[in-house]
Amino acid sequence: MKRWFSRSRQGGEVVSDGASPQEGGPEEVRSEAEWRDRLSPEQYQVLRRKGTEPAFSGRYVHAHDDGMYRCAGCGAELFNSSTKFDSGTGWPSFTEPAIAENVVLTSDRTHLMVRTEVTCRRCGSHLGHVFNDGPAPTGQRYCMNSLSLDLDSSGLDTSPPKS
Numbered sequence: 001m002k003r004w005f006s007r008s009r010q011g012g013e014v015v016s017d018g019a020s021p022q023e024g025g026p027e028e029v030r031s032e033a034e035w036r037d038r039l040s041p042e043q044y045q046v047l048r049r050k051g052t053e054p055a056f057s058g059r060y061v062h063a064h065d066d067g068m069y070r071c072a073g074c075g076a077e078l079f080n081s082s083t084k085f086d087s088g089t090g091w092p093s094f095t096e097p098a099i100a101e102n103v104v105l106t107s108d109r110t111h112l113m114v115r116t117e118v119t120c121r122r123c124g125s126h127l128g129h130v131f132n133d134g135p136a137p138t139g140q141r142y143c144m145n146s147l148s149l150d151l152d153s154s155g156l157d158t159s160p161p162k163s
Protein backbone atom coordinates (compact mmCIF):
# COMPACT_ATOMS: atom_id res chain seq x y z
CA MET A 1 0.00 0.00 0.00
CA LYS A 2 1.29 3.36 -0.93
CA ARG A 3 1.29 6.23 1.44
CA TRP A 4 1.31 9.70 0.07
CA PHE A 5 2.94 12.45 1.98
CA SER A 6 1.18 15.47 0.68
CA ARG A 7 2.20 17.99 3.26
CA SER A 8 3.41 20.92 1.24
CA ARG A 9 6.89 22.22 1.58
CA GLN A 10 7.13 25.80 2.61
CA GLY A 11 9.14 27.42 -0.10
CA GLY A 12 11.86 29.80 0.78
CA GLU A 13 11.59 29.43 4.49
CA VAL A 14 14.90 28.76 6.12
CA VAL A 15 15.00 27.05 9.47
CA SER A 16 18.06 28.61 10.91
CA ASP A 17 18.59 27.23 14.34
CA GLY A 18 17.60 23.62 13.90
CA ALA A 19 15.35 23.65 16.95
CA SER A 20 12.19 22.72 15.10
CA PRO A 21 11.69 19.36 13.42
CA GLN A 22 11.91 19.28 9.65
CA GLU A 23 10.59 16.83 7.14
CA GLY A 24 13.34 14.42 6.17
CA GLY A 25 15.35 15.84 9.02
CA PRO A 26 18.27 14.30 10.84
CA GLU A 27 18.02 10.96 12.59
CA GLU A 28 19.58 12.25 15.77
CA VAL A 29 17.71 15.23 17.10
CA ARG A 30 19.21 17.07 20.05
CA SER A 31 18.09 20.17 21.84
CA GLU A 32 20.10 23.33 21.49
CA ALA A 33 21.13 22.96 25.13
CA GLU A 34 22.48 19.49 24.44
CA TRP A 35 24.45 20.77 21.47
CA ARG A 36 25.92 23.62 23.50
CA ASP A 37 26.93 21.11 26.12
CA ARG A 38 28.40 18.71 23.59
CA LEU A 39 30.32 21.14 21.41
CA SER A 40 32.87 23.87 22.00
CA PRO A 41 31.53 27.40 21.42
CA GLU A 42 33.46 27.56 18.15
CA GLN A 43 32.07 24.22 17.01
CA TYR A 44 28.56 25.26 17.98
CA GLN A 45 28.80 28.33 15.77
CA VAL A 46 29.81 26.26 12.76
CA LEU A 47 27.84 23.04 13.22
CA ARG A 48 24.60 24.44 14.57
CA ARG A 49 24.61 28.06 13.36
CA LYS A 50 26.12 27.32 9.93
CA GLY A 51 29.15 29.45 10.59
CA THR A 52 32.48 29.24 8.78
CA GLU A 53 35.78 29.04 10.58
CA PRO A 54 38.42 31.57 9.47
CA ALA A 55 40.57 30.37 6.57
CA PHE A 56 43.78 28.58 7.64
CA SER A 57 42.57 28.48 11.25
CA GLY A 58 41.51 24.86 11.32
CA ARG A 59 43.59 21.99 12.61
CA TYR A 60 43.01 19.85 9.52
CA VAL A 61 43.93 22.36 6.80
CA HIS A 62 47.39 20.89 6.36
CA ALA A 63 46.78 17.49 7.92
CA HIS A 64 48.17 14.53 6.01
CA ASP A 65 47.43 11.79 8.48
CA ASP A 66 45.60 8.73 7.26
CA GLY A 67 42.22 8.02 8.69
CA MET A 68 38.52 8.61 8.55
CA TYR A 69 37.19 12.10 9.08
CA ARG A 70 34.09 11.72 11.19
CA CYS A 71 31.34 14.19 12.01
CA ALA A 72 32.29 16.20 15.10
CA GLY A 73 28.62 16.22 16.03
CA CYS A 74 27.79 12.52 15.92
CA GLY A 75 30.77 10.48 14.73
CA ALA A 76 29.32 9.52 11.35
CA GLU A 77 31.96 8.60 8.76
CA LEU A 78 32.23 11.49 6.31
CA PHE A 79 35.52 11.69 4.43
CA ASN A 80 38.43 9.34 3.87
CA SER A 81 41.86 10.95 4.14
CA SER A 82 42.74 9.43 0.74
CA THR A 83 40.33 11.90 -0.91
CA LYS A 84 41.80 14.95 0.83
CA PHE A 85 43.75 17.37 -1.33
CA ASP A 86 45.47 20.70 -0.88
CA SER A 87 43.06 23.24 -2.34
CA GLY A 88 44.97 26.27 -1.12
CA THR A 89 41.74 27.77 0.20
CA GLY A 90 42.52 27.44 3.89
CA TRP A 91 39.92 24.76 4.57
CA PRO A 92 40.31 21.00 4.45
CA SER A 93 39.08 19.88 1.05
CA PHE A 94 37.98 16.51 -0.29
CA THR A 95 36.99 15.18 -3.70
CA GLU A 96 34.13 13.04 -2.45
CA PRO A 97 32.41 11.82 0.70
CA ALA A 98 33.42 8.42 2.05
CA ILE A 99 29.79 7.34 2.04
CA ALA A 100 27.55 9.45 -0.18
CA GLU A 101 24.45 8.68 1.88
CA ASN A 102 26.05 10.16 4.99
CA VAL A 103 25.88 13.72 3.70
CA VAL A 104 22.98 15.88 2.56
CA LEU A 105 23.43 18.51 -0.13
CA THR A 106 21.10 21.49 -0.19
CA SER A 107 21.02 24.74 -2.09
CA ASP A 108 22.22 27.64 0.03
CA ARG A 109 21.31 31.14 -1.18
CA THR A 110 22.72 33.14 1.70
CA HIS A 111 25.43 35.79 1.35
CA LEU A 112 24.27 36.71 -2.20
CA MET A 113 25.63 33.45 -3.57
CA VAL A 114 24.14 30.20 -4.69
CA ARG A 115 26.17 27.49 -3.07
CA THR A 116 25.57 23.88 -2.13
CA GLU A 117 25.61 23.34 1.59
CA VAL A 118 26.84 20.03 2.99
CA THR A 119 25.28 18.73 6.19
CA CYS A 120 25.56 15.48 8.12
CA ARG A 121 22.57 13.26 7.45
CA ARG A 122 22.62 11.67 10.89
CA CYS A 123 22.70 14.74 13.10
CA GLY A 124 21.97 17.61 10.71
CA SER A 125 25.13 19.52 11.56
CA HIS A 126 26.56 21.98 9.07
CA LEU A 127 29.84 20.74 7.59
CA GLY A 128 30.72 23.15 4.78
CA HIS A 129 29.99 23.58 1.07
CA VAL A 130 30.73 21.69 -2.13
CA PHE A 131 31.91 23.37 -5.32
CA ASN A 132 32.37 22.12 -8.89
CA ASP A 133 35.96 23.30 -9.29
CA GLY A 134 37.74 20.34 -7.75
CA PRO A 135 40.36 18.06 -9.29
CA ALA A 136 39.78 14.90 -11.31
CA PRO A 137 38.22 12.40 -11.14
CA THR A 138 35.15 13.87 -9.46
CA GLY A 139 35.70 17.54 -10.26
CA GLN A 140 34.23 18.33 -6.88
CA ARG A 141 35.67 20.22 -3.97
CA TYR A 142 34.11 19.50 -0.62
CA CYS A 143 35.24 22.53 1.34
CA MET A 144 34.83 21.60 4.99
CA ASN A 145 35.33 23.23 8.35
CA SER A 146 37.95 21.55 10.51
CA LEU A 147 35.66 22.23 13.45
CA SER A 148 33.02 19.97 11.88
CA LEU A 149 35.43 17.08 11.54
CA ASP A 150 37.11 14.66 13.88
CA LEU A 151 39.93 12.60 12.38
CA ASP A 152 39.85 8.99 13.46
CA SER A 153 43.19 7.37 12.64
CA SER A 154 42.52 4.13 14.46
CA GLY A 155 39.61 2.25 13.00
CA LEU A 156 40.06 2.41 9.27
CA ASP A 157 37.88 -0.09 7.43
CA THR A 158 40.03 0.27 4.34
CA SER A 159 43.37 -0.68 5.86
CA PRO A 160 45.67 -2.32 3.34
CA PRO A 161 45.97 -6.11 3.55
CA LYS A 162 49.01 -7.37 5.37
CA SER A 163 51.30 -9.34 3.15
Ligand SMILES: [Zn+2]
Nearest residue numbers: 071074120123
Ligand atom coordinates in the same frame (compact mmCIF):
# COMPACT_ATOMS: atom_id res chain seq x y z
ZN1 LIG B 1 26.76 14.25 12.36
